[in-house]
Amino acid sequence: MTNFDPFGVIRPLGLPSAPQASYYSLPDLNIGNGMDITRLPFSIKILLESALRHCDGYQIREQDVLRVAGWQAHGIRHEIPFKPARVVLQDFTGVPALVDLAAMRDAMAELGGDPNKINPLIPCDLVIDHSVQVDYFGKANALAMNETIEFQRNAERYTFLKWGQAAFRNLRVVPPATGIVHQVNLEYLASVVFRDNTTNVCYPDSCVGTDSHTTMVNGLGVLAWGVGGIEAESVMLDQPIYMLLPDVVGIKLTGSLPAGVTATDLVLRLTELCRQIGVVGKFVEFYGSGLSALSVADRATIGNMAPEQGATVSYFPVDDETLSYLRLTGRSDAQIELVEHYARLQGLFRDESTLAPEFSQVVEVDLAAIEPSIAGPQRPQDRIPLSRVGPTYRQMLTAPAGNQGIGLAESELDCHGVVTHRGVSETITHGAVVIAAITSCTNTSNPSVMLAAGLLAKKAVAKGLIVKNYVKTSLAPGSLVVTDYLQKSGLLPYLEQLGFYLVGYGCTTCIGNSGPLDPAVEKAILDNNLVVSAVLSGNRNFEGRVHPLTKTNYLASPPLVVAYALAGSTAMDISCDPIGTGSDGQPVYLQDIWPSNQEITDTIRQFVTPAMFKQRYADVFTGSPTWRQVPVVASARYLWQAVSTYIRKPPFFEGMTQQTQSITALTGLRVLAFFGDSVTTDHISPAGQIAADSPAAAYLLDHGIARNDWNSYGSRRGNDEVMSRGTFANIRVRNLLVPGSEGNLTIHHPSGERLSFFDAAMRYKQAGTPLCILAGKEYGSGSSRDWAAKGPYLLGVKVVIAESYERIHRSNLIGMGILPLQFLTGDTVASLRLTGDELFSIDLNDATIGQEINVSAATKEGSVIRFRTLSRIDTAVEAQYYRDGGILRTVLKKLLQT
Incomplete structure (x- = not known):
């Protein structure tokens, strides 16, 4: 043509109703x-x-x-x-994105350009949902008390966000205590079909987000996925995402879920399956007669965990269920009419007569074969049938340390401790459930599992069951609507009687904001070296993420979270052992309190109504009185505060000119870290609590910040000094340069000293020594954290050499000017006999797509190991990003020329 x-x-x-509209x-x-x-x-x-x-x-x-x-x-x-239609941000990842835009305004001005050109050029919504922590729980005022502390801790960040809302065009901010970004997106922000008010052109809703679980709206028919903050910023500045046209894996669903099986059980099986067949970098799309048996809430539960599956998206096409959900959530009749009409015109509407598209691979899943399950103890793809959890727990304790083992000696298996609370003493052993949290975006969007949890709690209370005192229980709904239907159905009081009081509206336990355990519980764990558990209705259970003291963490449906809180242990077979003793002295089994499908369906029909959604989202951007009192300073350029430990001007544009850098060979690189397989962005990027003996803690203390005010790494993502000090500081990261160790420790070569990653990196920086990282398979899996690339960049890392990469992290490395190299098939660190104490050189003279690059590693004995690697610069645009020193510099150069 x-x-x-x-x-x-x-x-x-x-x-x-739209006579001027076109498409x-x-x-x-x-x-x-x-x-x-x-x-x-x-x-x-x-x-x-x-x-x-x-x-x-x-x-x-x-x-x-x-x-x-x-x-x-x-x-x-x-x-x-x-080019997506819009961008969504959450505050942990959104704050550094806005900090970068504020710094870009300064750089634009310093290079002679107009700083007001730096704005989001497409619609952007930022939802503040990751800052609340579970400091208070198990009491009626926990919600109010946690919110008070949240605003005290985050005053600087919230002031900055209010400045950004006023300074940047096309940016809306959803205040705290509203809901989780993905559920707000699903219930309100997503339109499925857009109509541009200026041009009257209609087009499909699509978005990228700075949280990997942006894929949740795939369940609504919205094509969306997570990207790193630096990539999101370029989209905000009207730059396209450049990607390889993906393979599309078709998953054919047939049948329907049996009684007693939840959407959570289904998503855990799909996550396991997708990891088995390998869908990294691919689209997954669902089709088949089984789609009609899944509500949008069920589909959203599946879409949410696309990152855990490894997929870019897990997409469900628009159909009658989509329209029903739009009606349920209070969308206007005109919008629903537009969605159906447009989708049918474009061939984007699915019904029972729709022929299956062509797919790169087809896998069939019979919904009737799904069984109750949980996933863990350390990865979301490691599904365990419910009946196998208890019987395999002891075996897992003595298995070699790693993804499926703890590495205890046989002599340590019978350790136990005693916790006394309010005069009652209880024994805790390995497997004790010390955290039971209904949390995160995965399940709290789904009335079927949330109401199932409430119905199970009601039946448990009727039997006289109680939760053990050592279990920290919490309920953090995805939106205010969840609270409404739990209250109106009369089920919230039963959850509260079991300790599941509201603690906040946001991503709490799943992101590491689980808060402290009771001191007596912590002491019993530490004194007796106990391996204890967290059970949460989330999507991530990587090492060190949920809480530093929970070495085994399990993903489960909300009703199973309640059941495990009652049982108090993951070392028992909850499917057949009694989970407690009733007030009549008789044992109570899980099947005695599990609600029927009919009970759940009837409760949904009676108590989940469009009026709830319309009321809650009528003034979604207004916020609480506390939010409205946060001051706003109007200025085109942000007034950086030198004393701030939350918001700091980043150094990413220092020394920048408009000239393109020349690409030269990298020589004299030392290995900062040597990792095995499945190192996640949780291991790399700072997250969760700040350890007392860490470089970040020392920085905060030097700046007069008392320990009670340290907050979390996530809340301080706007300060590069804190974040660079927290890079690789995860308590469970295993650096093979220091065999047998865990945590923030590496070897400085050639001195041989053991130092924190930051201290070693600064020693190398002072000597002018560039750094590299060696890794195994799936390097950078997990959340789409830009600091997993920014942190290594600030530490001086120039190259990563790994066996394979997760999609988002590979892109983010290039976005920060770090070169991702991949061992050729058959080569590994072990097969090449690399130890990590070599001096590396990279034979590089251009940023060529898919180039094979020579690497040499000089050993201390004087020999040289030579091998070839594949450059994972996959596209021409990525090559330009690398030449410019990162995506932000490329975008700034383009804007300077317009």
Whole structure:
């Protein structure tokens, strides 16, 4: 095709309620080019519509449109640009994004440009949801007390966010105590189909977010995924995301879930399956008759855990269930009409007669075969059938330390401690559940599992069951609507009687904001070297994430969280052993208190109503009186406060010029860290509590910050001094340069001293020594944390050499100017006999896509180990980012030229 004209497919929408509306017609593109677009997966059609609508011959060219339209199940994977409709941010990742934009305004001014050019150029929403911690629990005023502390701890951050809301165009901020970003996105922000108020053009809703679980709205038919903060910033500045046109794995669902099985059980099985078949860097799309048996809330539960599955997206097409959910959540009749009409016109609507698209791979899942499960103890993909949890726990305790073992000696298995609370003494042993948290975005969007938890609590109270005193219980709903239906159904009081009082609205335990344990519990654990558990309804259970003292962490449905709180142990078989003794002295089993599907369905129909959603979201941006009292300082450029330990101007633009850097060989690199497989961004990026003996703690103390006011790493992501000191500081990270150790420790070469990662890096920096990292498979899996790349950059890391990478982290490394190299097939650190004390050189003279690069490692004995690696600079745009020293500098240079 030549003389391609994207405007030739603009058609009137034909809705009487929107007479001026138009759209870019995919069927007409199909007819005009002789391509069978009807065979494309729904997710690829959305990429195609975006390419068609944005085709300008510059950022998005005719060949880009044709490449997407010509997608083949097993075809060549070309690079394509994609412009999402909007960006969503949460405050942990959103604050550093806005800090970078504020610093970019300064850099623009210093380079002679207009700082006011630096604005989000597409709609952006930031939801403050990651700052609340569970300091208070198990009491009626826990919610209010936690909110008070939240505002005290985060006053500087909240003042900065209010400045950003006033200073930047196209930015809305959802205040604290409203809900989790993904649930607010699902229930309110997502429109499924956009209508541009200026142009009257309609198009599919799509978004990227600075949280990997942005994929939750995949369940609503919105194509969305998580990116790092630095990549999100470029999208905010109207730059496309450049990506390889993905493979699409089709998962065919049949049948329906049996009684007693929840959507959580299904998502844990799908996570296990996707990791087994390998979907990293791929789209997953669901089809088949089983879709009609899944509500949007169930689908959103699945979509949420796409990152744990390894997929870029886990997408469900628009259908009647989508429309039903839009009605339930109070969307307007006009919007619902627009969604259905547009989706049907574009071939984006699924029903029972829809033919299956072509897929790169097809896997079938029978919903009737799903069984109750949990996942753990350290990875979300490690599903365990419920009946196997207790019987395998003792075996896991003595298995070698790693993803499936703790490494205890046989003599340590019978250790126990005693906890006395309010005059009652209780014995705790290995497997004791010390945290039981209904938390996180994964499940709290789903009325079926939340009400199931309430119904189970009601039955447990009726039997006279109580929760052990050593269990820290908490309820952190995803939105205010959840509280409404728990209250109106009369189930909240039963949860409260078991200790599940409201503690906040946000990502609490799952992100590491679980707060402290009772001192008596902590003492019993430490004094007796106990391996204790957390059970949470979240999506992440990586080492050291939930709480420093819980070495075994399990993901479970909300009703199972309540059940494990009652049982008090993960070392028992909860499926058949009594979980407690009733007030009548008789044993009570799980099946005695588990609610029936009919009970759950009836409760949903009676108590979950559109009026709840309309009322709660009517003034969603207003916030509480405390939020409204946060002061606002109006200025185009942020007035940095030298004394602030929360918000600090980052050094990413220091020394920047408009000239492109030349790429030269990297020589004399030392290894800062040597890791095995499955090192996550939780291991790399600072998160959770700040350890008392850490470099970050020393920095805060030097700045006069008392220990009670340290807050968390996440809350201090706007301060590069804290974050660089916390990089690799995870208490469970295993640096193989120091065999047998865990935590913040490395070897400084050639001195051989054992130092923290930060102290060693500063020693290297003073000597002018560049650094590299060696790693195994799946380096950088987990959350889409920009600081997992920014931190190593500030420590002086220039290169990472790994066996494989998780998608987002690889992109973020390049976004900070760090070169990701991959061992060629068959090569590993072990096979090459590398030890990490070598001096490395990288034979590099350009940032070429997919280039094989020579590496040499000089040993201290004088020999040289030579091997070849694959550059994981996958696209031409990534090559430009690397040449410029990172994505932010590339974007700034482009804006300076306009």
